[in-house]
Amino acid sequence: MFDKILIANRGEIACRVIKTARRMGIKTVAVYSEADAGARHVRLADEAVLIGPAAARESYLVVDKIIAAAKATGAQAIHPGYGFLSENEDFCHACEREGIVFIGPPVAAIRAMGSKSEAKKLMEAAKVPLTPGYHGDNQEPAWLHQQADAIGYPVLIKAAAGGGGKGMRLVERSEDFSDLLASCKREALSSFGDEHVLVEKYITRPRHIEIQVFGDTFGNCVYLFERDCSVQRRHQKVLEEAPAPGMTPERRAAMGKAAVEAAKAVGYVGAGTVEFIANQDGSFYFMEMNTRLQVEHPVTEMITGLDLVEWQLRVAAGEPLPLAQEQLQIRGHALEARIYAEDPAKGFLPSTGRLVHLAPPAEGLHVRVDTGVEEGDEISPHYDPMIAKLIVWDTNRDRALARMLQALADYRVVGVANNIEFLSRLAACPAFAGADLDTGLIEREKAYLFPADEALPDEVLQIAALAELLREAAFADKRAAHSADPRSPWHARDGWRLNTTARRTLLFRHGDTDQAVEVAYLPAAYRLTIAGRSVTARGEFNPRGLLRVELDGTRMDATVIAAAGRRHVFAKGRAWQLAAVDPLHHAGEGGGAEGGLLAPMPGKVIALVAAEGATVEKGAPLLILEAMKMEHTITAPAAGTVKAFRFGVGDQVGDGAELVDFEAAA
Numbered sequence: 284m285f286d287k288i289l290i291a292n293r294g295e296i297a298c299r300v301i302k303t304a305r306r307m308g309i310k311t312v313a314v315y316s317e318a319d320a321g322a323r324h325v326r327l328a329d330e331a332v333l334i335g336p337a338a339a340r341e342s343y344l345v346v347d348k349i350i351a352a353a354k355a356t357g358a359q360a361i362h363p364g365y366g367f368l369s370e371n372e373d374f375c376h377a378c379e380r381e382g383i384v385f386i387g388p389p390v391a392a393i394r395a396m397g398s399k400s401e402a403k404k405l406m407e408a409a410k411v412p413l414t415p416g417y418h419g420d421n422q423e424p425a426w427l428h429q430q431a432d433a434i435g436y437p438v439l440i441k442a443a444a445g446g447g448g449k450g451m452r453l454v455e456r457s458e459d460f461s462d463l464l465a466s467c468k469r470e471a472l473s474s475f476g477d478e479h480v481l482v483e484k485y486i487t488r489p490r491h492i493e494i495q496v497f498g499d500t501f502g503n504c505v506y507l508f509e510r511d512c513s514v515q516r517r518h519q520k521v522l523e524e525a526p527a528p529g530m531t532p533e534r535r536a537a538m539g540k541a542a543v544e545a546a547k548a549v550g551y552v553g554a555g556t557v558e559f560i561a562n563q564d565g566s567f568y569f570m571e572m573n574t575r576l577q578v579e580h581p582v583t584e585m586i587t588g589l590d591l592v593e594w595q596l597r598v599a600a601g602e603p604l605p606l607a608q609e610q611l612q613i614r615g616h617a618l619e620a621r622i623y624a625e626d627p628a629k630g631f632l633p634s635t636g637r638l639v640h641l642a643p644p645a646e647g648l649h650v651r652v653d654t655g656v657e658e659g660d661e662i663s664p665h666y667d668p669m670i671a672k673l674i675v676w677d678t679n680r681d682r683a684l685a686r687m688l689q690a691l692a693d694y695r696v697v698g699v700a701n702n703i704e705f706l707s708r709l710a711a712c713p714a715f716a717g718a719d720l721d722t723g724l725i726e727r728e729k730a731y732l733f734p735a736d737e738a739l740p741d742e743v744l745q746i747a748a749l750a751e752l753l754r755e756a757a758f759a760d761k762r763a764a765h766s767a768d769p770r771s772p773w774h775a776r777d778g779w780r781l782n783t784t785a786r787r788t789l790l791f792r793h794g795d796t797d798q799a800v801e802v803a804y805l806p807a808a809y810r811l812t813i814a815g816r817s818v819t820a821r822g823e824f825n826p827r828g829l830l831r832v833e834l835d836g837t838r839m840d841a842t843v844i845a846a847a848g849r850r851h852v853f854a855k856g857r858a859w860q861l862a863a864v865d866p867l868h869h870a871g872e873g874g875g876a877e878g879g880l881l882a883p884m885p886g887k888v889i890a891l892v893a894a895e896g897a898t899v900e901k902g903a904p905l906l907i908l909e910a911m912k913m914e915h916t917i918t919a920p921a922a923g924t925v926k927a928f929r930f931g932v933g934d935q936v937g938d939g940a941e942l943v944d945f946e947a948a949a
């Protein structure tokens with residue numbers, strides 16, 4: 284076994300690999316960019332090497348810098364994690380050349396599966412069933428268009444080198460093909476440095492079912508069952524589970540066999556995933572093979588009781604697979620939810636900022652949290668916006684689902700927009716709970732997942748008011764303790780005031796409405812009145828911000844975090860945001876990023892779509908910004924004229940930068 288390995292990655296996966304290495308007594312070396320100097324993976328590793336500026340292209344993706352770091356620290360092997368260089372042939376080659384073990388498959392297997400087109404050709408030869416489509420070499424737009432017409436719409440254009448749901452365009456009508464092809468190629472080139480595409484029949488209501496495979500250098504290859512990753516947004520997985528609901532032993536064996544054949548066809552070694560797209564009747568087609576450890580590997584670990592990173596390390600060190608196919612078993616059910624810094628209500632727009640408050644649920648036998656960040660850390664615009672993966676396990680799916688809902692309700696994040704509430708709704712929605720799965724679930728369940736603004740329950744407002752009052756009281760206590768005359772009535776915190784009654788009004792803004800809470804001070808309690816409805820409230824804070832509340836004798840726990848003028852109330856399994864309004868100031872909101880002409884986040888201008896001087900309709904695309912590995916289209920806020928662009932193609936823009944001089948039509 285190795286004495287020391289380097290992890291050529293960041294975030295949760297780097298932390299995940301370090302954990303297993305440490306347990307096995309292997310020393311770890313982290314690499315990091317300037318933006319990650321204080322990151323969790325750097326803190327956890329035994330050694331860490333700075334490899335360049337924030338941009339991945341200048342740090343995590345630079346083969347030479349990583350190889351140099353491995354040599355300088357004497358690391359014998361490199362774990363690439365997922366993403367970044369994990370499926371990069373040149374990197375694998377460079378490791379080989381330098382006598383460093385690449386913890387992953389041989390170069391030839393990466394090459395064979397690296398292009399979705401080439402992989403399909405190989406699988407065709409190995410008689411693995413394929414999604415119908417064109418995966419040839421002719422890349423002429425007119426030719427591809429003709430192929431799409433022949434396949435029949437809807438079709439999916441995919442970057443052959445794509446991954447992570449990027450570089451994919453659904454085309455529903457022939458007349459849209461050319462534009463979508465161009466935009467697909469643009470994204471493919473910028474994300475993967477390769478604009479080769481393939482065209483596939485778009486399967487309707489499919490499920491994404493993938494098989495975890497593992498090979499060793501002795502020619503053994505096993506499958507560790509399936510994962511169902513059908514619940515996706517933007518072709519990206521959000522909720523994953525194992526085993527797949529409704530899977531029969533026969534179909535599992537058939538898919539397992541097909542996956543092992545696919546792996547054997549390319550001489551596979553190490554951990555890999557063969558992805559299939561399955562029809563509702565259970566028939567399945569090969570989609571692609573990911574030649575690395577997958578983001579969602581923990582659900583497989585939870586149902587098999589195995590550590591896949593340990594298996595990777597053993598196989599890379601030349602050991603045989605620890606178990607044979609007959610020794611592998613499924614126990615119970617596991618679910619994984621990807622917690623992202625993104626705003627589901629704004630089309631899942633990624634969010635950046637400091638994690639002012641971060642309290643994940645307690646880990647244990649049933650709950651696991653894989654993360655790369657801690658409270659106080661930053662979600663930067665340079666990398667993937669994933670905050671953590673929340674994994675739960677129990678003896679069956681219903682119980683696992685109950686665990687998931689509880690864990691999500693306990694998860695508290697303040698500082699960036701996040702998808703926790705969305706995930707709760709998703710996990711609870713009848714289609715998911717009933718295991719009626721397909722990749723269109725989120726789109727179809729929109730009404731349930733994105734409810735119209737709900738009225739604020741009285742309790743939430745009462746809790747917010749109580750938190751405010753308790754904080755004030757604690758502050759008054761502290762001040763009194765430091766003053767010369769602690770008993771002075773000026774320090775009293777019971778609302779006693781000269782010439783006034785012990786009454787006041789607290790104001791909170793929820794959405795567009797101001798909500799008033801009238802407060803009357805009682806001995807060791809408050810009388811809170813909202814629109815004529817009164818309760819007696821008391822409570823106390825613990826140091827982590829957890830608030831124990833009693834409302835008319837009913838006890839409950841809540842969390843109230845104050846950040847940037849807002850009050851984040853976590854109560855009744857949900858999160859609510861209120862703005863604390865100071866009645867003396869009545870500050871107008873003003874400012875605001877209205878109209879969509881400001882950069883929603885730092886990024887790079889990649890295309891100017893409208894012409895300067897052009898008159899456009901409301902909603903017309905003006906320019907395209909690339910940020911956090913995604914394209915964002917900035918559209919006209921109203922009908923009007925594009926007077927001038929403030930930036931050119933290739934320019935880097937800051938958060939909130941004004942992008943376009945735009946004049947709305949009168």
Ligand code: ADP
Nearest residue numbers: 414445446447448449483484485486491518722
């Ligand atoms: P990536 O490399 O980005 O993971 P995949 O080829 O695995 O690309 O596809 C990602 C997702 O896109 C799939 O999980 C599935 O939801 C959807 N998808 C891919 N191909 C098809 C298809 N032919 N028809 C319908 N959906 C598809």
Ligand code: ADP
Nearest residue numbers: 365366367446447448520573577578579667669
């Ligand atoms: P698929 O490739 O089929 O989508 P995954 O969901 O495991 O399967 O894909 C993850 C891919 O998306 C990685 O290869 C990587 O490019 C990107 N990705 C997803 N999450 C992250 C992350 N947290 N950090 C870096 N890359 C990520």
Ligand code: MG
Nearest residue numbers: 446447558571
């Ligand atoms: Mg995939």
